[in-house]
Amino acid sequence: MWQNLRAAWAMRAMLSVMVWRELAARHSGTAGGLAWVYVQPLLTVAAYYLVFDVVFAMRLGDAAPTKAVGTFLIVGMLPWQAFCEAVGRGTSSLIDSGHLLQKNALPPVLMVLRTVLASAAVYMPLLVLLALAYVPLHRGALALVSLPLLVVTQFALVFLLAYILAIMAAALRDTVQIVTFALSVGVFLSPILFPVTLFPADWRWLLWLNPMTAWVLAYQNVLLQGQWPSWQSCVGMVVWFGAACAVLSPLLRRSRDELVDWL
Known part of the structure; x- marks a missing residue:
């Protein structure tokens, strides 16, 4: 694995160009262009806030880190969207690039x-805005x-999982x-929609089968309560990193x- 990362570092200039082209290609031909990459998740966040906190004014119980439903959902949903996009696109990244790998000696x-860095470039600024909005x-x-550190470790795990799944694909x-x-139903097996x-x-252990549970709980601790991530979240992160490696x-x-031949 370290050999792969060293090869990527040696070709970091090419990688940066590839990331930029990946972002541009996602909405090429549209009037909004690259702006749509950021507009779509922002509109989703705005919709959660408008529907749950403004229109219906729904509230959670006293045990929740915050009583506003929309405010609670956004903290978990934005990192989950980042996870789903990066893992989903990463799973098919080798298949989609098969012709390129067969014709060129690229790692x-x-x-x-x-794929993972392109998704990170989209969601990292949004998570910074979220932190400012939740002051x-x-x-x-x-x-x-x-x-x-939470954001960096999240995308580090996403890379490991995406690489595993890309080879399997x-x-x-x-x-x-x-x-x-799995990504479509995974949101229900996590503390995103509910505290x-x-x-x-008796069934709470099932939540830890979702790799994002540890990060979602940590984001909730930090952004909703101003507290450090719990030790359970930290242990969950270490376990998932160890398992992925x-x-x-x-x-x-x-x-x-055999990998290139499979493509």
């Missing part, structure tokens, strides 16, 4: 990194300094459909000689 890791809740608490095309379905305290205690390393070794 496959570039294709996965290109009345977190009051600029010292715990806010952990936010950049190259070997078995059904992986793309399975991942698409974790509302989930039955444990799977990716042997997968890279086994697929090294």
Whole structure:
């Protein structure tokens, strides 16, 4: 795995160009162009706030980190959208770049990194805006300094998962459909739509099967309460990183000689 990252670092100039082209290609031919990359998630956030906090004025119970439903949803939904987009696009990144890899001696890791970094370039600024918008809740608490680390570690895990799934998709095309379905239902197996305290205690362990649970809880701690991420979130992050590395390393070794042929 480190060999792949060193190869990507050696070609970082090319990678930056590839990321820019990836962003431009997502909405090429539209009048708004690159602006649509940011407008779509912003409109989604605005819709949550308008519907749940303004129109219906829905409220959560006292056990929730905040009582405003829309405000609660946005904190978890924006990172989840970033996760879904990066993992979804990353899963098919090697398949989509098959012709390029077959004709050029490029490291496959570039294709996965290109997709993940393009999504990071979209959502990182939005998460910064979210932190500024939530100042009345977190009051600029010292715990806010952990936010950049949360964002970076989230996309680091996304890269590992996307690389694993991209290799699996190259070997078995059904992986793309399975991942698409898993992402569509994964939001219900996480503390995004509801506080974790509302989930039955005996079944709460199921939430940790979703890799984003640890990060969502951490974002809620920091942005809604101005508190440091809980130790449960930190342990969850370490476990998921360890599991992803444990799977990716042997997968890279086994697929090294055949990966391009699968594409």
